Amino acid sequence: MLERTDIEKQLKKARDKAFKEQDLLEQVAQILEQEQLKEDAIMARMKSPQKPTPRNHFNIDLLETDRIFHVDQIRDICVDYRLRFLDTKYFKNKIPAEAISEIKQLEKDHDITLRGFKIVAPSKMFKLENADDPLLFAPIGNGYFYLIHKWGNDLTPWRKLWAWNFKSFENLIVSTLLVSLLASLLVPSGLFSPGTSGVQFVLIFFFMFKSIASIVLYFAFAKGKNFNTAIWNSKYFNA
Numbered sequence: 392m393l394e395r396t397d398i399e400k401q402l403k404k405a406r407d408k409a410f411k412e413q414d415l416l417e418q419v420a421q422i423l424e425q426e427q428l429k430e431d432a433i434m435a436r437m438k439s440p441q442k443p444t445p446r447n448h449f450n451i452d453l454l455e456t457d458r459i460f461h462v463d464q465i466r467d468i469c470v471d472y473r474l475r476f477l478d479t480k481y482f483k484n485k486i487p488a489e490a491i492s493e494i495k496q497l498e499k500d501h502d503i504t505l506r507g508f509k510i511v512a513p514s515k516m517f518k519l520e521n522a523d524d525p526l527l528f529a530p531i532g533n534g535y536f537y538l539i540h541k542w543g544n545d546l547t548p549w550r551k552l553w554a555w556n557f558k559s560f561e562n563l564i565v566s567t568l569l570v571s572l573l574a575s576l577l578v579p580s581g582l583f584s585p586g587t588s589g590v591q592f593v594l595i596f597f598f599m600f601k602s603i604a605s606i607v608l609y610f611a612f613a614k615g616k617n618f619n620t621a622i623w624n625s626k627y628f629n630a
Contacts (some may be wrong), residue, residue, distance in 0.1 A: 407579070427496075430491050437479040437486065437508050444505040446532035453500055458538040460528070464512060465536065469623035472546060473554035475517060476624050479508040482525070483518040490527050490540035497529075497539065505529045509536065558619045567607055571600035 462476075469476050479486070498505055510516075524543030528536040536627035556566040575596040611615070617625075 402508045405453050426495075428431055429495055433494050433505075434486070436504075436506055437482075439480065444509075444530050445504050447507065447529050447537075448501075448503055449497075449531055449537065450501045454531075454537060459531065460536050460538060462534040462536065465528075466623055469511060470558060470619040471551050471554060473513070473557060473619050473622075474511050475514055475622065476509055476511050477517055477626055479510050480528070481517045481626055484513065484516050484525070486527070487540070490542065493527075493540045494529075505539075508539075517626075554619060557616070560618065563607065563618075567604050568600065571596060571603050574599045574603065 465476050470476065494505055497503075500613075507530045509528045509530070510525050511528070516525060524546060526541050527539045529539055531537050556562055577594065578595055
């Protein structure tokens with residue numbers, strides 16, 4: 392009877408013919424060290440300032456078209472959802488390992504060193520300077536950016552509706568008027584007199600609008616807030 396073949400043993404025999412055990416360990420350690428150096432170099436480029444935004448010379452034939460976006464499209468999304476589009480040096484959260492792997496693979500495939508990384512994310516995820524869900528991009532050139540990696544949770548469906556209020560001064564006024572009208576309608580009939588006339592309702596409405604507008608002005612401006620169109624690519628938290 393012939394013995395059954397143990398594939399693991401055969402594999403080890405084939406490996407031992409080509410490498411000694413110590414040589415194999417040294418080779419693996421060298422590869423890991425090289426990969427760590429690459430990752431360290433990528434993180435260093437992410438944290439270093441890149442002004443003006445550099446151009447990465449991608450191999451156009453290897454790019455996925457559904458990952459290419461123009462800065463105007465990025466701006467529209469940032470304004471609609473009150474997000475920021477800033478250099479990765481301002482990003483205070485940890486860049487996931489998957490994103491670093493994507494960068495290494497892109498650099499290998501395109502034979503380039505990527506620079507000028509930018510991220511789309513909410514303001515709270517950046518270390519913003521005082522003026523007194525993320526998407527990682529690399530610039531292609533001529534206002535175009537290539538989406539490298541997306542991580543985190545998707546935005547809540549209500550964020551666009553919430554952000555609409557701060558899109559512009561006109562939007563803020565409309566929102567304040569609507570909230571004031573709703574608050575006026577909630578005032579019980581006959582609270583100030585036996586019946587609520589049209590004139591009385593108008594007076595209540597103006598009172599509500601004045602009160603709510605004062606609160607909005609305090610929190611929106613006294614606290615250094617600004618409109619979506621002004622902050623989408625600003626590195627300052629109050630400008």
